[in-house]
Amino acid sequence: MTENPLPVDLRSDTVTKPSAAMRKAMAEAEVGDDVYGEDPTVNRLERHLAEMLGAEAAVFCSSGTQSNLIGVLSHCQRGDEYVIGDSYHVLRHEAMGTAVFGSAAPFAIPVQPDGAVEAADVVAAIKADDQHFPRTRLLCLENTTDGRAVSLDRMKAPAEAARQAGLGVHLDGARIFNAATALGCDPRDIAAVADTVSVCLSKGLGAPVGSVLVGPADNVARARRLRKLAGGAMRQAGILAAAGLHALEHHVAGLADDHARAAQVARALIEHPAFDVREGTSHTNMVWLTCDPSSGAAFAKHMAGQGINVGRGGASMRLVLHRDVDDAALAAILSAIGSFPNPA
């Protein structure tokens, strides 16, 4: 394991570190045993986020993977199936926990260029009541997805198709506040499209740990039992919940700054002749760029030389802006992009 020695880290918004004010809130958190329901800070976080998203109930989780896992399994029994976009995180990046722990199988449908799935594809994926087929129980959506904020209309169409067929709807809203910021809507409007929503506190919001699942009280009660089953019930977790509360109270507004900085980085890259930055490639806090693999690797090396970590580099790269990249860091990034030599 290596420590990251580069002062500016654009690999992900998960790299954010707790601020002094957040650490103070953590140190001063009132705590109790959350498995007894007695941690006042966890209870406050759960109530607060449920309120922010217009949900009945919430349960604090150790990670987004856990929150999605228990969210999906609060809808699906063993042998059930859920319909999901083929690039979404629950399908691709969560070690297929829904199948491993819950024997719930995913059925993948295409994700469109705007990040949405089509209602017609959802309808076509839903199985008839027939002994040959699994029971289709759930549609799993994602917003933002690869940084793209999916519009409310484009979320509602597949969700309504799913509901008409009696399916539940789960939203992987890891970055739901980035989506609401980009769409200029209340996060409740996004959450209302789904039954259960998983929200990450440890991405752009800047908490060190934690996600929350919100939804109807009966789903959340089942999810709480599943969290215990998965070894995720914590005791004096108020120390961690305090960081999440601090993030929700103080860091949501700053997401707009991350988006604005991402747009500036994208502009600088678009103007640079070494890169083919696909049109519209800054989405919320993420910048996507494509180039030939050798110039991508050279770019990563050049940026590292200027103290900026963009990962290994390659044909397709993602740069992620977050609250630990301030205006001084942005200036360093823009200057480093400017000094990357043009191809011959």
Ligand SMILES: *Cc1c(COP(=O)(O)O)cnc(C)c1O
């Ligand atoms: C980060 C992320 C998650 C959860 O990841 P954890 O690392 O388990 O917290 C889920 N969905 C999306 C889209 C994510 O970006």
